[in-house]
Amino acid sequence: MSSRLTFGTIKRAGAILIAIAIVIAAGIVVGQAPAIFGVEEEPQASITFEDQQGNGSAVTIREVTLSDGGYVVITDGGDEPLAVSEHLEAGTHENVTVEREDDATRELVGQLTATVHQDTSDEEGYAYAETNGEEDQPYLEDGFPVGATATVTSTDENARGDSFLVESVDAPAEATTNETIEVNARIRNPTEYQAEQPVEVRIDGVVYERQVLELEGGEARNVTLETETRGAPPGDRTIGVYTEDGGAVTRIDLTFHTEPSVAVADADNGSVTVSAAIPERGFVAVERNGTIAGTSNELAPGEHENVTVDLPDDVSISDEEELTATLYAGNPGNADAASPITFEGSPVRTTFTLAEVAGDESGSDTNASADAGNGNDSSGG
Known part of the structure; x- marks a missing residue:
């Protein structure tokens, strides 16, 4: 009896070892062995946040991908968030609207940063501030938070003060990354006084052309800004004309001008x-x-x-x-x-x-x- 039990135990142990070996081999083949033993890959994320116009109460994230789900947090460079998205499930999300916090005193305009945060708290909702940064920390890439910065211009003329206004913008729908294009805009001085202000053309937030424009009080003028696209990244990009606090954007499809x-x-x-x-x-x-x-x-x-x-x-x-x-x-x-x-x-x-x-x-x-x-x-x- 005892010998049979011992032999049976040995057989069961051998079968278990063989099963483990098979699981390990299969895991290595399909890349799942680390997860089997509780060692998971670092969470990953990416985000596309582009220049845009808004009413100050919300911004749009063009695309965000989160391996483990989480939130998009909007700040203006300070520690306090201006807006936090609803919880986002793992995967890719397009055209995500992030609305301003009810008690936020600052509108969602100007240069803003969108950062992707994890959801690690057992509590419902974004818990980074409540846990002093111990939970719902940012996704990291090369040791830095995954985020993007964009300029949001207000659609409210009264909020722009003395800034020239960009009433319209027109740019080619397509171009290469090594040519000079014409960007046309209608600029208006909303004040009663003559003024000089810079007018810029930006592609994905980067300045590619800058001029100083002088307008009489109340004057509106059509301007053409010849812009070199050299150095701009290929792809579907935002292109806009900006004044001190005003701006208008459109899109341009840039093709790399030569074979890599x-x-x-x-x-x-x-x-x-x-x-x-x-x-x-x-x-x-x-x-x-x-x-x-x-x-x-x-x-x-x-x-x-x-x-x-x-x-x-x-x-x-x-x-x-x-x-x-x-x-x-x-x-x-x-x-x-x-x-x-x-x-x-x-x-x-x-x-x-x-x-x-x-x-x-x-x-x-x-x-x-x-x-x-x-x-x-x-x-x-």
């Missing part, structure tokens, strides 16, 4: 120099055996010459060893989280050796718009 590319101009054991056409904020990485060996500084969207990538001092690279220069979207300070930039479905990269670069008298030895799958899409010059 990276070209190696010079290279040795210490550094690699490239030129790059990068369609979004990112960097150039030099890879060795599939691992990033060095990165450039962060690059704004556009074309860049003489971009330097420093290589490790303690690594010796032979003249015939194959290296790869690749365009990445993201922050070079957190290269592991960055993503290769693709064009027509393939990463934008080029392979080279120190010997090839040294032997090219043209000074621009390797150039690639995208890896076509053969490991090297390069041409001279």
